[in-house]
Amino acid sequence: MSKKIYVGNLSYDATEEQVRKVFSKFGTVDSIAMINDRNSGRFRGFCFIVMEESSANAAIKALNDTDLDGRMLRVDLAQKREDRDSERQKSKFPDSGGGNF
Numbered sequence: 869m870s871k872k873i874y875v876g877n878l879s880y881d882a883t884e885e886q887v888r889k890v891f892s893k894f895g896t897v898d899s900i901a902m903i904n905d906r907n908s909g910r911f912r913g914f915c916f917i918v919m920e921e922s923s924a925n926a927a928i929k930a931l932n933d934t935d936l937d938g939r940m941l942r943v944d945l946a947q948k949r950e951d952r953d954s955e956r957q958k959s960k961f962p963d964s965g966g967g968n969f
Contacts (some may be wrong), residue, residue, distance in 0.1 A: 871918070871919060872918050872946040873917045873943060873945060874944050874946040875942070875943050876943075877913065877914070878915065879936070879937040880910065881937070882937065888900060894919070894930065895919055895920055895922070895926070896920065898920075900915055901917075928944060
């Protein structure tokens with residue numbers, strides 16, 4: 869079974885080859901999606917990687933909060949889009965303690 873990994877805080881100059889080299893130490897990288905800005909086309913500093921479950925778990929454990937090109941990586945399981953969106957809504961509209969609008 870494969871897992872999707874979120875990798876954040878990458879250098880804007882990071883390349884797919886560089887990321888693949890780092891994560892390949894833990895197993896076969898099935899795919900990498902480097903995320904680019906819709907308007908400018910520039911890399912946004914994060915990507916998603918798909919790996920076999922045990923390899924993904926090992927990579928997350930070993931690489932989260934480690935330095936790559938002077939930046940501390942954030943490496944974690946990717947969240948489903950709806951989970952991420954509901955968390956974003958909660959942070960935008962925190963409970964105000966019962967006040968009426």
